[in-house]
Amino acid sequence: MSKTDFRIERILHAYVDGELDARTKSRLLIQMENDEPARARACELQRTKEWVKFSFEGEKAPTRTLPGINWRLRHTSPFHIAASLLIALIAFGAGWGGRSITEDASQTIVLNTSRNEAPHVILHISDADESRFVKVLERTEQILRQYRNTGAQIEVVANSGGLDFLRTASSHHINSIKRLIAHYDNVRFIACSRGLGRLRELGLDTTVIEGVDAHAPAADHLIERLTEGWTYIRI
């Protein structure tokens, strides 16, 4: 095949694949009017293309569940997600000092999970109230003890005023947080990266306690976890 033939061949492939611009296409169509072999070649290519498509088109995949999505959403009803989301919205939007959604008088954390499912809990604090953060630490440890060896995952997310508890320059709970992180490998403390950025702009020291994650905005992280079906507790 000559270079010219090869070039024409490539143009014909592009033609049947709908890759030609309008101008090139019209030139080719005019040329093909007087070129029987080129017309036949285009037909052959089109035919090949159609057979490839036809040979596999309409194949039905076996029905299978998708654990990647169902496993996380299964233990959470749409109402639960909506309720959690509403609380998160209120917490962020109005600075509401809301109560824990699962707080009860007996001081026992009751998580809405079935017996076979490991709880995934996110505790959220957004103000600098010492008593609240003490409660966060108590609840965290309580859940960790209560659900020991069940595969439970606990995350403490702080934003806004709550960041004070995770910054080395302002926290009075450095040792407690370090102890929890060292003692339990299923607990994470997360500081809102956006909030830290704002504090940095104000000239404040934003160094967080060793072991605290500060890579993502709290809002994004909360949304992700809520979508995945984690239990949300606002302290």
Place this chain on the structure above:
Amino acid sequence: MEIIDRLLNARCLRRKISDNRDRLYGVALAWSGEPAVADDLVQETLMIALQRIHQLRDEERLNAWMYTILSNCWKQYLRRVRPTVDIDDVEICCEGDAEAGCSEQEVVDHVRHAILRLPAGQRQTVTLVDLAGFSYAEVADILDIPIGTVMSRLYTSRQSLQKVLANFRTTQPAATGHLRRVK
């Protein structure tokens, strides 16, 4: 409201991902030739897509993004499992009424067989263009190869397929086909 929008959007994307199963399966079957392998590849692709949905910046690219994942899963599969069955040992048989539309079925069998005999790169390229309907640029992006390579692979693979088809002069393709490969 932004949070609600994003949450709803994420759920919508998840549905779109799941809805792609059959299309992905057809392509995976063309690449692997094995229904069980194709099923596993698609399942893995969907799971990865669902887990990494937050990494998708442009929703317009959802389709191409999923085929990129499928392609990566396929590469990993090829690295993990060396083909142990000679393609010539694979028998292809028809299900259902063998007499009705037998000539078309025969062509389909041979086209499938011919596609499986193509080198992996050509097989991927020609099916992404002809079966999945991607443009050259999208295929280049999915397979991470230059557009020129896409065109060369198309040219070569179609040459091979045409040799197979040259032996068949049949009527129009039937509306549906039911095939099963057995060892």
